[in-house]
Amino acid sequence: MSTTSEMTQTPFHKYHVEHNAKLVSYAGWEMPLLYTSIIEEHRQVRTSGGLFDVSHMGRIRFSGRDACRFLDRICTRKIHGTAIGQARYTIICNERGGCLDDALVTRLDENAYLMVCNAANREKLLQHFAREKGEFVFKQEDQTTRTAMIALQGPKVMEMLSAFSSEIPNLKRYRSTTKSLLMAKFIISRTGYTGEDGVEVILPSMFAGKAVEMMLKNVDSPDMIKPCGLGARDSLRLEAGMALYGHEIDEDTDPLTANLHFAISLDKGIDDPEVEKFIGQEALRRIAESGPARTTTGLVLEGRRAPRQGMAVKRDGQQVGVVTSGCLSPTLDKPIAIIRIDAQHAEDGTSLGVDFGKQIQEGTVTPLPFYSSR
Amino acid sequence: MSTPSDRLYSESHEWYQVSGETVTIGITQYAANELTDITYVEMQSPGTAITAGDSLGEVESVKTTSDVYSPFTGEISEINEAAAGDPAVLNRDPYGNGWLVRLNVVDATAPDTLMDQATYDERYPLI
Numbered sequence: 470m471s472t473t474s475e476m477t478q479t480p481f482h483k484y485h486v487e488h489n490a491k492l493v494s495y496a497g498w499e500m501p502l503l504y505t506s507i508i509e510e511h512r513q514v515r516t517s518g519g520l521f522d523v524s525h526m527g528r529i530r531f532s533g534r535d536a537c538r539f540l541d542r543i544c545t546r547k548i549h550g551t552a553i554g555q556a557r558y559t560i561i562c563n564e565r566g567g568c569l570d571d572a573l574v575t576r577l578d579e580n581a582y583l584m585v586c587n588a589a590n591r592e593k594l595l596q597h598f599a600r601e602k603g604e605f606v607f608k609q610e611d612q613t614t615r616t617a618m619i620a621l622q623g624p625k626v627m628e629m630l631s632a633f634s635s636e637i638p639n640l641k642r643y644r645s646t647t648k649s650l651l652m653a654k655f656i657i658s659r660t661g662y663t664g665e666d667g668v669e670v671i672l673p674s675m676f677a678g679k680a681v682e683m684m685l686k687n688v689d690s691p692d693m694i695k696p697c698g699l700g701a702r703d704s705l706r707l708e709a710g711m712a713l714y715g716h717e718i719d720e721d722t723d724p725l726t727a728n729l730h731f732a733i734s735l736d737k738g739i740d741d742p743e744v745e746k747f748i749g750q751e752a753l754r755r756i757a758e759s760g761p762a763r764t765t766t767g768l769v770l771e772g773r774r775a776p777r778q779g780m781a782v783k784r785d786g787q788q789v790g791v792v793t794s795g796c797l798s799p800t801l802d803k804p805i806a807i808i809r810i811d812a813q814h815a816e817d818g819t820s821l822g823v824d825f826g827k828q829i830q831e832g833t834v835t836p837l838p839f840y841s842s843r
Numbered sequence: 844m845s846t847p848s849d850r851l852y853s854e855s856h857e858w859y860q861v862s863g864e865t866v867t868i869g870i871t872q873y874a875a876n877e878l879t880d881i882t883y884v885e886m887q888s889p890g891t892a893i894t895a896g897d898s899l900g901e902v903e904s905v906k907t908t909s910d911v912y913s914p915f916t917g918e919i920s921e922i923n924e925a926a927a928g929d930p931a932v933l934n935r936d937p938y939g940n941g942w943l944v945r946l947n948v949v950d951a952t953a954p955d956t957l958m959d960q961a962t963y964d965e966r967y968p969l970i
Contacts (some may be wrong), residue, residue, distance in 0.1 A: 507905045508880045
């Protein structure tokens with residue numbers, strides 16, 4: 470592929486090379502796209518377990534007196550009142566209600582929080598935080614390069630981890646715990662981006678290789694957990710109906726249009742002056758009041774062709790929306806797309822077409838997610 | 844899989860095997876690896892007239908969609924229906940069962956832009 474010299478390598482680089490990864494440039498990082506086949510790795514996660522290096526994701530720690538208040542100012546979700554160990558999916562908005570990024574914020578301690586954000590948005594967010602810091606008193610630490618992060622995802626992952634810890638399999642979803650191993654602190658959260666059960670683990674960079682070796686030594690057979698690349702991660706999250714920055718959300722697309730209502734606390738701070746209101750809240754309240762003109766939903770297509778981002782979605786020859794993400798779903802064995810569409814055409818069961826240039830492929834509006842493990 | 848020496852290769856990663864007035868066309872292993880899992884193959888129908896530089900059809904993978912080009916002028920005589928039914932054959936056996944189309948050509952003289960196996964392998968080595 471392109472020159473690799475200017476890309477940042479994760480602490481698992483040697484592991485990727487040893488496992489014959491096809492490495493690609495992604496947001497300035499040299500990351501594995503796949504090891505064997507995207508479709509095989511996708512199925513591996515749906516049926517057993519996959520190990521993903523997600524060390525490229527941004528990891529920013531906030532601590533000190535006003536850490537919580539500052540996070541409430543920048544996050545659409547309410548951070549005030551989260552329990553220690555609790556993780557929350559949130560959007561970070563601009564004043565117009567557009568999305569600067571989506572992130573997971575975990576309360577680590579009384580006054581300490583960890584934000585995991587998208588690799589491509591890390592620098593932008595650090596600048597945004599510096600602009601918005603104002604009078605808030607807190608410490609902010611970008612821990613991205615001195616930590617590593619892996620995701621273990623799949624129906625057999627929790628069972629595998631029970632051999633390693635009795636506490637981890639009992640974690641509730643979106644809860645995390647801190648474990649000490651090799652004299653290092655590991656943050657283990659029951660979260661993920663595949664639609665499967667599993668965990669995400671943050672650990673010091675220098676222990677990355679050793680830790681993976683130790684975790685995988687409890688595996689009954691080498692086929693139980695296999696390394697999986699970013700290619701499978703994308704098709705897995707798409708089937709699970711999860712948003713990806715640059716596709717379903719961006720600075721010109723608000724989270725209500727992206728159908729991420731669950732990630733927005735429109736009433737934050739309104740009855741409680743202790744809690745900061747968030748940037749973009751007024752804009753989102755106005756959008757919510759009138760109802761967003763467009764929404765985001767799923768489309769299952771006929772045929773075998775994979776819809777791609779940017780293709781027009783049509784009804785009776787007229788464009789009514791656009792494909793934000795698409796693939797040939799390995800689980801459904803049908804083409805699927807997430808589409809952003811005029812709200813009046815988004816009813817489940819509506820027949821819509823995707824314009825492939827030479828032909829229109831018919832499809833049916835289907836609510837997200839396309840796949841659920843439960 | 845090693846690149847066969849009995850055919851010619853293009854910068855856009857097609858292979859062309861000339862036999863009399865018939866040219867069999869497919870994509871290279873390098874191309875298949877770059878595309879990743881191939882999920883869809885659609886070639887133009889037999890009988891379609893092709894002018895040098897035309898697209899013969901499309902190959903689609905998990906990642907992207909790619910046209911397959913012909914530097915020869917002629918008419919499509921046969922397409923590989925089995926590959927359309929099992930597109931992954933292009934990943935497994937691109938130089939054998941993964942062939943795509945056969946072209947009846949007017950002039951089987953290969954354009955200078957095509958490379959032999961050694962040149963192609965040197966320029967696009969398989970990792």
